[in-house]
Amino acid sequence: MTTTMEKKENGVSRAERMQCGCAYAPGVDIIENQNEVILLADVPGATAKDIDINFEQGELTIHAHIPSRQGDETRFLLREYGVGDFHRTFAVGEGVDAQAIRAQMSNGVLKVHLPKSEKIKPRKIAVQSE
Protein backbone atom coordinates (compact mmCIF):
# COMPACT_ATOMS: atom_id res chain seq x y z
CA MET A 1 0.00 0.00 0.00
CA THR A 2 1.79 3.08 -1.12
CA THR A 3 -0.74 5.89 -1.01
CA THR A 4 -3.86 5.30 0.95
CA MET A 5 -5.18 8.74 0.27
CA GLU A 6 -4.91 10.87 -2.80
CA LYS A 7 -5.76 14.46 -3.11
CA LYS A 8 -8.53 14.61 -5.60
CA GLU A 9 -8.13 18.03 -7.01
CA ASN A 10 -4.84 19.18 -8.45
CA GLY A 11 -2.93 21.94 -6.75
CA VAL A 12 -5.80 23.77 -5.22
CA SER A 13 -4.81 27.07 -3.72
CA ARG A 14 -6.56 30.25 -2.76
CA ALA A 15 -10.28 30.64 -2.52
CA GLU A 16 -12.33 28.39 -4.72
CA ARG A 17 -15.80 29.05 -5.89
CA MET A 18 -18.17 26.57 -4.38
CA GLN A 19 -21.84 25.90 -4.18
CA CYS A 20 -21.93 27.49 -0.78
CA GLY A 21 -19.81 30.48 -1.68
CA CYS A 22 -16.03 30.71 -1.34
CA ALA A 23 -13.66 28.38 0.48
CA TYR A 24 -9.96 27.85 1.02
CA ALA A 25 -8.16 24.53 0.78
CA PRO A 26 -6.38 23.89 4.09
CA GLY A 27 -2.77 22.76 4.09
CA VAL A 28 -2.52 19.14 5.22
CA ASP A 29 -0.02 16.54 6.32
CA ILE A 30 -0.91 12.91 5.71
CA ILE A 31 1.08 10.43 7.70
CA GLU A 32 0.74 6.68 7.56
CA ASN A 33 2.00 4.27 10.16
CA GLN A 34 1.43 0.57 10.77
CA ASN A 35 -2.02 0.95 12.25
CA GLU A 36 -3.55 4.07 10.83
CA VAL A 37 -3.41 7.02 8.52
CA ILE A 38 -3.35 10.42 10.25
CA LEU A 39 -4.51 13.56 8.51
CA LEU A 40 -3.55 16.93 9.98
CA ALA A 41 -5.21 20.03 8.57
CA ASP A 42 -4.61 23.68 9.45
CA VAL A 43 -7.98 25.30 10.03
CA PRO A 44 -7.20 28.37 12.15
CA GLY A 45 -10.23 30.09 13.62
CA ALA A 46 -12.31 26.91 13.78
CA THR A 47 -13.49 25.14 16.91
CA ALA A 48 -14.75 21.55 17.07
CA LYS A 49 -18.34 22.62 16.48
CA ASP A 50 -17.42 24.43 13.26
CA ILE A 51 -16.02 21.28 11.64
CA ASP A 52 -18.03 18.99 9.41
CA ILE A 53 -16.41 15.72 8.33
CA ASN A 54 -18.17 13.34 5.98
CA PHE A 55 -17.11 9.97 4.73
CA GLU A 56 -19.12 8.72 1.83
CA GLN A 57 -18.36 6.30 -0.99
CA GLY A 58 -14.65 6.37 -0.39
CA GLU A 59 -14.43 10.13 -0.15
CA LEU A 60 -13.52 12.06 2.96
CA THR A 61 -14.75 15.64 2.93
CA ILE A 62 -13.63 18.20 5.45
CA HIS A 63 -15.47 21.47 5.82
CA ALA A 64 -14.67 24.06 8.43
CA HIS A 65 -16.97 26.98 8.88
CA ILE A 66 -14.97 30.05 9.84
CA PRO A 67 -17.01 32.81 11.38
CA SER A 68 -16.08 36.25 10.16
CA ARG A 69 -13.70 38.00 12.53
CA GLN A 70 -13.92 41.52 11.15
CA GLY A 71 -16.80 43.57 9.93
CA ASP A 72 -17.29 44.46 6.27
CA GLU A 73 -16.40 48.06 6.89
CA THR A 74 -13.02 47.24 8.43
CA ARG A 75 -10.26 49.55 7.26
CA PHE A 76 -7.39 47.19 6.39
CA LEU A 77 -3.92 48.68 6.29
CA LEU A 78 -2.35 45.40 5.27
CA ARG A 79 -4.21 42.37 4.01
CA GLU A 80 -2.04 39.38 3.32
CA TYR A 81 -4.70 36.72 3.65
CA GLY A 82 -8.42 36.26 3.45
CA VAL A 83 -10.64 34.72 6.08
CA GLY A 84 -13.21 32.17 5.00
CA ASP A 85 -14.36 28.57 5.19
CA PHE A 86 -11.99 25.69 4.55
CA HIS A 87 -12.99 22.81 2.31
CA ARG A 88 -11.15 19.84 0.87
CA THR A 89 -12.00 16.36 -0.34
CA PHE A 90 -9.79 13.27 -0.35
CA ALA A 91 -10.22 9.88 -1.93
CA VAL A 92 -9.64 7.20 0.68
CA GLY A 93 -8.42 3.69 -0.16
CA GLU A 94 -10.44 0.63 0.75
CA GLY A 95 -8.08 -0.35 3.49
CA VAL A 96 -9.54 2.14 5.95
CA ASP A 97 -12.04 1.08 8.57
CA ALA A 98 -14.72 3.72 7.96
CA GLN A 99 -16.55 2.97 11.21
CA ALA A 100 -13.52 3.74 13.30
CA ILE A 101 -12.62 7.16 11.83
CA ARG A 102 -12.38 9.78 14.56
CA ALA A 103 -11.22 13.37 14.75
CA GLN A 104 -10.11 15.98 17.26
CA MET A 105 -9.38 19.71 17.23
CA SER A 106 -6.61 21.54 19.01
CA ASN A 107 -5.34 25.12 18.53
CA GLY A 108 -6.79 25.40 15.05
CA VAL A 109 -5.41 22.07 13.86
CA LEU A 110 -7.74 19.23 12.92
CA LYS A 111 -6.44 15.72 13.40
CA VAL A 112 -8.31 12.87 11.72
CA HIS A 113 -7.42 9.28 12.57
CA LEU A 114 -8.24 6.73 9.87
CA PRO A 115 -7.48 3.30 11.30
CA LYS A 116 -6.55 0.59 8.83
CA SER A 117 -8.87 -2.37 8.64
CA GLU A 118 -7.53 -5.56 10.15
CA LYS A 119 -7.21 -7.41 6.87
CA ILE A 120 -4.66 -5.02 5.39
CA LYS A 121 -2.49 -4.50 8.44
CA PRO A 122 0.99 -5.91 7.96
CA ARG A 123 1.42 -9.22 9.70
CA LYS A 124 4.52 -11.04 10.58
CA ILE A 125 4.28 -14.68 9.75
CA ALA A 126 6.19 -16.94 12.03
CA VAL A 127 8.14 -19.66 10.30
CA GLN A 128 8.13 -22.91 12.16
CA SER A 129 10.95 -25.31 11.98
CA GLU A 130 10.15 -28.93 11.53
Place this chain on the structure above:
Amino acid sequence: MLLQRMNQTFPFHQLRQEVGRLFEDYLGGVDGGTFSGTRGSPAINLWEDGDTLFAEAEVPGMNMQDLEVSVIGDELSIKGQRKECCTKTEGATYHRQERGCGEFSRLITLPCAVRTDRVQAVLKDGVLTVTMPKAEEAKPRRIEVKAE
Protein backbone atom coordinates in the same frame (compact mmCIF):
# COMPACT_ATOMS: atom_id res chain seq x y z
CA MET B 1 -5.74 57.70 4.23
CA LEU B 2 -3.40 55.72 6.41
CA LEU B 3 -3.16 53.09 3.72
CA GLN B 4 -2.06 55.70 1.24
CA ARG B 5 0.51 56.91 3.66
CA MET B 6 1.78 53.38 4.16
CA ASN B 7 2.12 52.78 0.46
CA GLN B 8 4.07 55.98 0.18
CA THR B 9 6.32 54.97 3.03
CA PHE B 10 6.95 51.53 1.60
CA PRO B 11 6.71 51.84 -2.16
CA PHE B 12 8.20 48.39 -2.63
CA HIS B 13 5.97 46.66 -0.16
CA GLN B 14 3.21 46.02 -2.62
CA LEU B 15 5.63 44.94 -5.31
CA ARG B 16 7.30 42.51 -2.95
CA GLN B 17 3.95 41.09 -1.99
CA GLU B 18 2.97 40.64 -5.61
CA VAL B 19 6.24 38.94 -6.49
CA GLY B 20 5.89 36.76 -3.43
CA ARG B 21 2.44 35.76 -4.50
CA LEU B 22 3.65 34.95 -7.98
CA PHE B 23 6.23 32.58 -6.60
CA GLU B 24 3.80 31.01 -4.22
CA ASP B 25 1.43 30.31 -7.08
CA TYR B 26 4.26 28.89 -9.12
CA LEU B 27 5.54 26.70 -6.33
CA GLY B 28 2.19 25.23 -5.61
CA GLY B 29 0.95 27.66 -3.18
CA VAL B 30 -0.38 28.85 0.04
CA ASP B 31 -4.01 28.65 0.83
CA GLY B 32 -5.81 31.00 3.08
CA GLY B 33 -3.53 32.63 5.57
CA THR B 34 -2.09 29.49 7.00
CA PHE B 35 1.66 29.48 6.86
CA SER B 36 3.25 26.83 4.78
CA GLY B 37 6.71 25.77 3.78
CA THR B 38 6.87 28.07 0.78
CA ARG B 39 6.03 31.18 2.71
CA GLY B 40 7.95 30.23 5.80
CA SER B 41 6.19 32.65 8.09
CA PRO B 42 2.57 33.49 8.73
CA ALA B 43 0.72 36.16 6.82
CA ILE B 44 -0.44 39.23 8.72
CA ASN B 45 -3.56 41.34 8.47
CA LEU B 46 -3.45 44.81 9.93
CA TRP B 47 -6.39 47.11 10.47
CA GLU B 48 -7.43 50.03 12.62
CA ASP B 49 -10.30 51.77 14.20
CA GLY B 50 -10.16 55.30 15.59
CA ASP B 51 -8.06 54.60 18.68
CA THR B 52 -6.55 51.18 18.09
CA LEU B 53 -4.41 49.22 15.65
CA PHE B 54 -5.04 45.49 15.30
CA ALA B 55 -2.75 42.85 13.85
CA GLU B 56 -3.80 39.28 13.22
CA ALA B 57 -1.87 36.19 12.16
CA GLU B 58 -2.95 32.60 11.67
CA VAL B 59 -0.65 30.37 13.68
CA PRO B 60 -2.40 26.98 13.91
CA GLY B 61 -0.85 24.38 16.18
CA MET B 62 0.99 26.87 18.36
CA ASN B 63 0.67 27.67 22.04
CA MET B 64 1.38 31.06 23.61
CA GLN B 65 4.67 29.60 24.89
CA ASP B 66 5.74 29.05 21.29
CA LEU B 67 5.11 32.70 20.42
CA GLU B 68 6.92 35.90 21.23
CA VAL B 69 5.18 39.16 20.46
CA SER B 70 6.83 42.51 21.04
CA VAL B 71 6.46 46.13 19.99
CA ILE B 72 9.62 48.18 19.91
CA GLY B 73 9.14 51.77 18.80
CA ASP B 74 6.90 51.56 15.76
CA GLU B 75 7.78 47.98 14.87
CA LEU B 76 5.77 44.90 15.68
CA SER B 77 7.72 41.70 15.92
CA ILE B 78 6.13 38.24 15.94
CA LYS B 79 8.42 35.29 16.46
CA GLY B 80 7.42 31.73 16.89
CA GLN B 81 8.15 28.10 16.51
CA ARG B 82 5.90 25.30 15.41
CA LYS B 83 7.23 22.16 16.98
CA GLU B 84 4.48 19.59 16.71
CA CYS B 85 5.17 18.65 13.10
CA CYS B 86 8.93 18.58 13.40
CA THR B 87 9.06 15.36 15.29
CA LYS B 88 8.93 12.67 12.66
CA THR B 89 7.75 9.33 13.85
CA GLU B 90 9.93 6.37 13.13
CA GLY B 91 8.48 4.02 10.56
CA ALA B 92 5.84 6.49 9.38
CA THR B 93 5.35 7.42 5.77
CA TYR B 94 4.53 10.99 4.78
CA HIS B 95 2.11 11.05 1.86
CA ARG B 96 1.70 14.77 2.02
CA GLN B 97 3.51 17.50 3.90
CA GLU B 98 2.08 20.91 3.17
CA ARG B 99 2.07 22.42 6.63
CA GLY B 100 5.03 24.58 7.44
CA CYS B 101 7.10 23.94 10.49
CA GLY B 102 10.04 25.24 12.44
CA GLU B 103 10.92 28.79 13.41
CA PHE B 104 9.69 31.98 11.86
CA SER B 105 10.00 35.68 12.47
CA ARG B 106 8.01 38.60 11.10
CA LEU B 107 8.69 42.26 11.59
CA ILE B 108 6.27 44.89 10.36
CA THR B 109 6.45 48.64 10.65
CA LEU B 110 3.33 50.17 12.12
CA PRO B 111 1.81 53.20 10.43
CA CYS B 112 1.62 55.20 13.66
CA ALA B 113 2.93 55.30 17.21
CA VAL B 114 1.29 52.96 19.72
CA ARG B 115 1.30 52.72 23.49
CA THR B 116 3.77 49.88 23.89
CA ASP B 117 2.88 49.43 27.56
CA ARG B 118 -0.72 48.64 26.69
CA VAL B 119 -0.24 46.16 23.85
CA GLN B 120 -2.17 42.92 24.28
CA ALA B 121 -1.87 39.62 22.45
CA VAL B 122 -4.54 36.92 22.47
CA LEU B 123 -4.28 33.46 20.96
CA LYS B 124 -7.50 31.61 20.23
CA ASP B 125 -8.05 28.57 18.03
CA GLY B 126 -4.82 29.15 16.16
CA VAL B 127 -5.44 32.84 15.52
CA LEU B 128 -3.18 35.43 17.15
CA THR B 129 -4.65 38.90 17.60
CA VAL B 130 -2.51 41.79 18.78
CA THR B 131 -4.33 44.87 20.04
CA MET B 132 -2.27 48.07 20.08
CA PRO B 133 -3.83 51.28 21.41
CA LYS B 134 -2.63 54.28 19.46
CA ALA B 135 -0.49 56.89 21.14
CA GLU B 136 -2.31 60.10 22.03
CA GLU B 137 -0.68 62.07 19.24
CA ALA B 138 -1.70 59.45 16.65
CA LYS B 139 -5.39 59.42 17.55
CA PRO B 140 -7.72 61.17 15.19
CA ARG B 141 -8.89 64.53 16.53
CA ARG B 142 -11.94 66.38 15.60
CA ILE B 143 -11.19 70.03 15.02
CA GLU B 144 -14.03 72.34 15.62
CA VAL B 145 -14.63 75.04 13.14
CA LYS B 146 -15.68 78.20 14.80
CA ALA B 147 -17.93 80.62 13.09
CA GLU B 148 -16.78 84.17 13.30
